[in-house]
Amino acid sequence: MKSDIFIRILDSVRNGESAEMMISFDDREYIRKFLSSDRLIILGGGHVGLALSRMAAMLEFSVTVVDDRPAFANHTRFCEADTVICDSFENAIKSLDIRTTDYVCILTRGHRWDQKCVETILSGTMPYYLGMIGSRRRVAGLKETMLEKGFAGDRIEQLHAPIGLPIGGQTPAEIALSICAEMIRIKRSGAGKFASNVLFAKNTDRTTLEFLANSDTPRAMLMVLTSDGSTPVESGAMMAVDSLGNTYGTIGGGCSEAAAAKKAMKLIGTGQRAVVNFDMSNEVAEENGMVCGGTMTVLIEDIEP
Secondary structure, three states: OEOHHHHHHHHHHHOOOOEEEEEEEOOEEEEEEEOOOOEEEEEOOOHHHHHHHHHHHHOOOEEEEEEOOOOOOOOOOOOOOOEEEEOOHHHHHHHHOOOOOOEEEEOOOOHHHHHHHHHHHHOOOOOOEEEEOOOHHHHHHHHHHHHHOOOOHHHHOOEEOOOOOOOOOOOHHHHHHHHHHHHHHHHHHHHHHOOOOEEOOOOOOHHHHHHHHHOOOOEEEEEEEEEEOOOOOOOOOEEEEEOOOOEEEOOOOHHHHHHHHHHHHHHOOOOOEEEEEEEOOOHHHHHOOOOOOOEEEEEEEEEEO
16 A cells, blocks of 8 residues: 555545545455544533533544633633634624534523524524523423524424433533533434445544654554454554554554554565454453454555655
């Protein structure tokens, strides 16, 4: 495999664009998708919005926070956010050009601002996830108002409100946790739309891509083609290794990763590829500390200049 493939992918990722790589092996075509980070737009910079921003950043969302109060909309308060906008909610929503892949959480300080946010969003492109905080009574009243204003019922029903999974959360952190759980559930349910040969996992660590794309050091790529059962990573997980055994990224750690890395070091400079199968469910695996209990197929390939 040529390194220029990773240069192209890295350029796309840096520009916030998606990219993909085709892999042919054993009479089957695999497509590894490299997706730009999911954008989460938080409308409201209060206590719940602050907790949500921190948790969502840990989950690799690209976070944008909007509030019309300078004391709440600033990078000092939201240091994890990629973008912080201090403007009216209506103006900010229009300027953000909401996409069908976006996640939007309405967490403003009052019903009036909530309604304006919902009206503005329903008038444009519907995001992948739209949630609003509020009691059931308040939510029911807002939905009725939206119907009276002429908004389509099917669009209104896409609103997740009250927001979050019903875990009984009361503190800002607990409510933020319930919201993140609901977004992840929605996100993972959408993964089933892809065919079994589409590998997209989570986004590859940028350092791994940079090493594969730009390093003059002889190196090899390792990618999980299939995973079944309780494996430590999903199909699509990637890592790289150089001839000294230095690794970038991970395919799950432990004995299986060490064995794959050792195999990869032998392939470096040969222009060859190989596939290694790991069974972490048998007695030998248990004796070696592989407690996950699944199986994994890993492609190992030398990266040529």
